[in-house]
Each structure stands twice: as structure tokens, then as C-alpha cells.
Amino acid sequence: MSFVIPFLLVVFALIATGALLARLSRTNTSTDKNNTSAMIEQVNAVLPQTQCAQCGYPGCRPYASAIIEQNEQINRCPPGGDKTITDLSNLLGTPVIPLNNECGVVKPPLVAIIDESVCIGCTLCIQACPVDAIVGASKLMHTVIQNECTGCELCLPPCPVDCIELLTPQQTAADWQWPRPA
């Protein structure tokens, strides 16, 4: 009998620890999930939101998920350029690597403009625009809302009459910046 009590105690202790561990590991997986989505959010916030798909994913958020969930490289975003790579490397604690040229090259910011006299109103560009920046209706003239356009160039290939052009946006008083002092 004197053997049984310590034995039982040990058993109880084991069961208790087991339950605790199980519980801990459960909470661990759920915080992991929370962590993952929080990390995706943070990575997404660093990406420029051009939604151009040059990274090989259908948009900025999908690329952010791939970086976190599939260990995708951080150098696939041409619109973000070096700044995005540096920011991502700071965020994730990975080394800075040069931009992957297969994805594209760094360009100055651009906006699309439709030559309204040539547009035939086919609506193909509307369907291609990832941020709904084009307005128009079937067989009617289309136009780009300049303020909403991210310059992703996705509307260029579908246009059957090549009436969309990408231009450097005009310098406005609100965007003007003081020069850097020498």
C-alpha cells in the first residue's frame, strides 16, 4: 500500500503535465496562426500595392503570403525597388539581396492614360485593371482615374487598338518637394 500512493501520485502528475502540455501546444498553434497572419499583414504593408503581378503572384498580398508561408525571396518586387528590399530585410531579419531582374526593372512612377479618340469601348482594360481604376461602358469611351491608377501596366496588353499609354504624372503643387540642402 505504501508503494501505491507515490505511484498514483506520479501517475496523476504525469496526466496533469500531459494535459497542460497538450493545452500549451494547442494555444501555440493558434498563436502561430495569428502570428503568421500578422506577419503577412506587416509584409503587405511594406509592399507598394502596385498590384502589378511582376513578382509572379496575382497581387501584393498573395506575394506577402508567399514570403511568409513558402519562404519566397524578398527581391521580386520591381516597383518597390531597393527600398522595399531593405524594409523587408529589416522586418524579417534576412540579408539584403539585389532585385531579381527576371521580375522586372525599377522605373519612375507612371500613370496610364487612354487616348479617348481611339478607344473603341471594348471593356478589356477594365477587366484587367487590378484596382478598378478605369471607368467606361461597352462601346463607350473609357478613361483612367489618374488618382487611382498604380501604373501597373496590366491594361496595356489586352487593349486591341493600343490606345493606352503610360506617362510620368505631372508635377503638382501638392506633390512638390523642397530640394535636398547641399
Next chain:
Amino acid sequence: MNTLLNTLATRLGFHNQQPPFSFHGGLPLNPNKRALGESIVEPPLPPYLIIPLINYAKQSLTPTVAVGDSVRRGQLLAAGVVAPTSGKIKAIKPHATIHPDTLAVNAIVLHCDGEDKRGNPSASDNPQELGGASDNLSRLIKLRSSGKQSQMQQLVDQFALSGLGGAGFPTAEKLLGNTTPVKTLIINAAECEPEISCDEALIQSDAIDIVKGIDAAVQLSQCDQCIVAIEDSKPAAIENLQSALKDKPTAAQLMIIPTRYPTGAESPLIECVTGKYIPHNQKPTDHGVVCINIATALALWHALDNAPLDSRVLSLGGQSMPNPCNVRVRFGTTVNFILHSTGNNSVVNDHRIRAGGPLSGFDLQNLSVPITAHTNCILAEPRVEITDAQACIRCGQCADVCPARLLPQQLHWHAMADDLNGCKQFQLDACIECGCCDLVCPSSIKLTETFRYAKSQARFRDTLELKAVAAEQRFTEREHRLEQRALARKRAIEERKKTIQSSSEPDREEIKAALARARAKRQPKQSR
């Protein structure tokens, strides 16, 4: 007897409130008001005026007139912009403006016909016929108290009233648009920057109308108290204001504040008058304080009297200006024309011409640029060699004089490293670009220039960030919409399949029979 009592009361300081407070930092500068003369010079109307279509927030405006239209003085050209004289619209095209980079902005070119006719040629378009000044004032007050916002706005729009101080914020909005009740209305007559004396000149010539304007502002804002703050270095203007205030019973009181740059800037002035330092991320209106410029008060009175704001007084000064003076010019007059018509044309070729004061302004590269509501000064200075900056010796003098209580030396370090987060941490936003730090720095470091640069960088980054957030939202919404559409299509197909499967046997029999009939019909054709 009454006058005797009044003088006595004034002497004893009953009428003039003493400033109970001071503000942090600042510098006693030589006022150097060489433009202040006997009277205000009135040059002739120029042959043409250039009106930039842009508002105080640097948003472009859509013109309400077209090329070829004839306009009269006071007619609306765009929201908050009126024609400064009568004439014909010759063009609407980008034109260089007063800007450090001579930025071109879409502008109306108005050829003046010299007749300066007022009023709207098509008066029937204008349902709100304007009455006299006091009629308009009581009408506005009535509209305000009965909550008729849109009618009030319509009336106010015709005033074209923007602040004549620095920023050009729409004044009517300040007076009529606040949600928290106004405790203190401050009329800013401090005009603290050296060389600038346009407000002082106005007080000396127009004090009676100014006081009428102040009274109107008091009634419109429904403030508890109104304080007219003026620096002690302007004895003549103080006397004019005192006697004008005595003649018109109004709730406004004169407060004589010490002459110390930059008391005329909004936050030091509020601190000086109320003792409250309002942090940069809060608005004065949140604290029940509204601040308007004294020239704006006069413009308010004129606007109520059916003369919308279309001109201003500005100071011509600087070491090299041969004929310094205060001039009254219409908006849209070019700097070149002003200098020529005041006998100052000798400076245009070999001097530095500056728009704005010696501290707040910047050099102009092109003189064919039109003046606007916030051009308060034009200076001619000799060309000087810029002294090279030395390393910071951490003397801390810049922090001592900073009215925004910043640490300019730290800010400079972060700004030059393009570390915008560091700048934010040291409250770059609070910098009012007064230039005090530059003046005291023994190492001649261009602190203010650096802060202007970093501030514009931060502003640009913020707009990019806002744009990115909007793009991401539009992208997500589109994804969601496409998903819903695909889902709906799938559901419809499944629905359809189900109806076919669940359709009753007799129907199927009928279909079979119909098929058999069709085949039977086709058979003979094939066998032939």
C-alpha cells in the same frame, strides 16, 4: 468728462490688457520697417492679371468661366476666386507662380479693360442679391443661428475671403465653421517679421473700417472675448486702433505684446495671449481659440460691403530696394510690374529678389509671377556669398530659441540622414519654419532649409502611403467581387443540374419520345 475718464482708464491700463504670458524661445530682432511711409502707394492697374487656379491646400480649381468671356470685378472665376478687375479672359493655361521652383500652375490670364466695372453682368444668375454691409452681416448671423448651412455657404462663397496672413486659410470657415464654441478670438496685428509692415500701414490708414471688421468677426464667431494683439514697437498704430476702438462699442480689447520674433506666428501668439501652448497635433479651435489676421478683418468688412477680396497691401523692402514702400495691388499683378510701377526697376537685373520676409521667404528666379493673397512682402537684397556650414558644436542655442520647443540639432541629424521616422519622433511637424535656429547657429548650419526639405519628404511619403492603402483596398474589394461572381455562377450551374436530375420521369419519357420522332424523321433522308 467722459473723454477724460477714458484717457485716465487707458493710462491706468483698464482698456488695454497686458499680456499675462510669454512664449518659449524667439528672438528680439530689429524690426527694420523701412517700407512704412506716410501712405500706401497705389500703382495703376496692369494691362493683364494672372490668377492661378489653386486653393490654399494646393488643390487645383476648376474655372467657372471660359476663354473669351467678359468678366466684371468681383465676378466668381472659380470657387473662392473672383476677378480683380473687369476685362476679358484671354487664356486659361499653365503659368509660372511665386514658388521656390517657379512651378507652373493652371491660371486665368485676364486682360484688363481699364474700366474696373463691378458687379455681375448677368444679375439674374445671382439669386442672392447683396444688400449693404450691416444687412449682409445680420443676414449671415440669422442664417447661422437657423442652421441654414448651404445658404450661408452660398453667401460666403461670394466673399472670396482667404486669410491675408501666411497660410491663406479660408477665413469664413474659421469664423463660422467651428463645432466647439469660440472662447477667444484673437486678431493678429503682431506682424513680427522684419521688413514687413503692410498691416501696420493698413492700421494707420484704415483703423475705423478695421474695427468695423473686427466687430463683424466678433458677431460671426460668437466668441466670449476678442483680443487684438499688437506689438509694443508700433506706437502710431496702437494709437489709431485705440481711438477707433473707443468710437465703436465692441467686445474687442487691445493687448500690447512685447516685440519678439515670431510672436505673429499662430502658436506663439496664442501662447502669448492665452498662456496655452497648443501642441502641433491639435487645432486651436479644439481649445476654443480662433486667430485671424487684422488685414483679414478689414477684408471681411469690405466683403460684407460687396467688395470681395481681390487685392492686398504688401511691403517692398530689403537692403537694396531704392524706393521702399507699402503698395496696394490687385491679385494677379506680376512682381515685375510692381517693381517697375513703384520706381524700383533698377533692382530687377542684378539683385536677389525675394518673396516673403527675410526669414520666411525664398528667392525668386522669375519675376513674371503673379502675387496672391499670401504674398505679404517683396525684398531686394544684394547677392551674397553663402557661408559654408561647419560641424555642429552642440551648443544648444537652437533649442533655446525654438518657439516650437524642438531640438533642431537632433532634427537636423535625422533629416540629413533621411530618417523620417526619427524626424517624426523629434516632432518635425511642429516646426513652424521661423528660422530662429538659423540665426543663432554659430556653425551657420542651414537648419530651416533642411526642415523644409524633410517636411516635404514626409508629406510626400504620407500621400504615397495613403495611395497604397487605397490601392490595396480597391484590390481586395475587386478580389472579393470576382470571388462572389464565380461563386454565384457555380451555384447557378449546380441549381440547373439539380432541376434536370430531379425532373419527373414522364418528362423524361416525353423527351425520349421526341428524340425517337426526330430520329425517325431523319432516317429516310439518310437512306436515300
